[in-house]
Amino acid sequence: MQIRRLPRHEKIHVTGPLSFALREFDLPAFDHGWHQHPEVELTWILEGSGLRHVGDSVEPFGPGDFCLIGANLPHMWSSPPRGAGNRARSFVIQFDPARFGDAFRQLPEMARINQLLAEAAHGICFGDDGASLRQLMEQCRTPIQHLTRLLEVLDSLVDHPRKRQLSLAPWHPVPNRKTDPRVERALAFIAQRWDQPLSQAQVAMAVGLSPAAFSRFFRRHVGRTFQAYLTEMRMSFATRELLETDRTISEIAFAAGFANLSNFNRAFRAIRGMSPREFRRRSLAPA
Structure with a gap:
């Protein structure tokens, strides 16, 4: 069963020397709303708790929550503001697989990552193992190191022991319904x-x-x-x-x-x- 709300389309802005967005957010609450974008997203929750909505999945989340969200799969992390001193911190990577190009994606070395991205159409949770992602990306010093490290991270997630599907089915938005x-x-x-x-x-x-x-x-x-x-x-x-x-x-x-x-x-x-x-x-x- 799917959440019948038309998600807001978000435009991801990628600037600088990288072909993908790599950001850390520090906000009063998780309140970005129900949205989707063509970029695949890796999100690791550093601080905060609430509810994670991914497709038709609704689950509580807390610090350490680590997920891969497929292209155009609606999602949101929501938490109420709880007053001064509380934070909603996350580390997020967003990338568009189409930017790799068909020739690159058809390389045999990409087979495992292509498999993972296909599974990500349902959303995937990896438990609380996101710390390694941040550490690996922070060790990079050049743009090409960031790209190769991202591919290494994705490849390692294919066989992750705590990999778990979130949404029962890939998302198919319901047309002609405005968000209330x-x-x-x-x-x-x-x-x-x-x-x-x-x-x-x-x-x-x-x-x-x-x-x-x-x-x-x-x-x-x-x-x-x-x-x-x-x-x-x-x-x-x-x-x-x-x-x-x-x-x-x-x-x-x-x-x-x-x-x-x-x-x-x-x-x-x-x-x-x-x-x-x-x-x-x-x-x-x-x-």
Whole structure:
């Protein structure tokens, strides 16, 4: 299922001696909005947390989050401003594969990178392994070193042990639908409260709609019901916690915003087809 919002087209400006953009951002919050661009993007989160939207994937993110976003795949990292002293820092590389030229991309040495870029049409997460990317790029002293190092990084990601697809399907934008600013307000409101008791009526009030009108509005623009969207975010968080931490299932359930363990187990089984305990056991069992 896909988020039914027409993404804003962003123009990436590349200046200087490099053929790609390499930048570090330091902002009060991640609030760039739902957008897309023909450039492939590598993003490593240095500081900040919130929700990462990539195609039809919605997941919590935090420091260390490292992703590859394919060409024209809509995405956004969103976080509410949390007052003075809080930061939203990221290290970003954006490049257009078309600039390599057909002859270069057809070289046999490019086969693995071409495979990775094809997979990136869904968006890829690599866990929290972005530190090496920044270190490698900062060691470069000449433009050609930057380019060859970028190719080396991409090649190394093909076999990354924590590589995980994000969006269930490549993005196909829905035509003739204008972005409604109330969508962004609703998503921002949810992003601040998804791990707390949260009702559709609360979000509806925050954007100035009745619960019934908001229900239709949300499904039309986001492509799923409010409850399905909220459960998806909570399940994404819970899944990551089950795989990457030693927290108990009860701790994870309450941290994900569920009122009790029974509700969490029921929701998890409905989505994953097994209990959280069985999911953790199978996922972490030696191959």
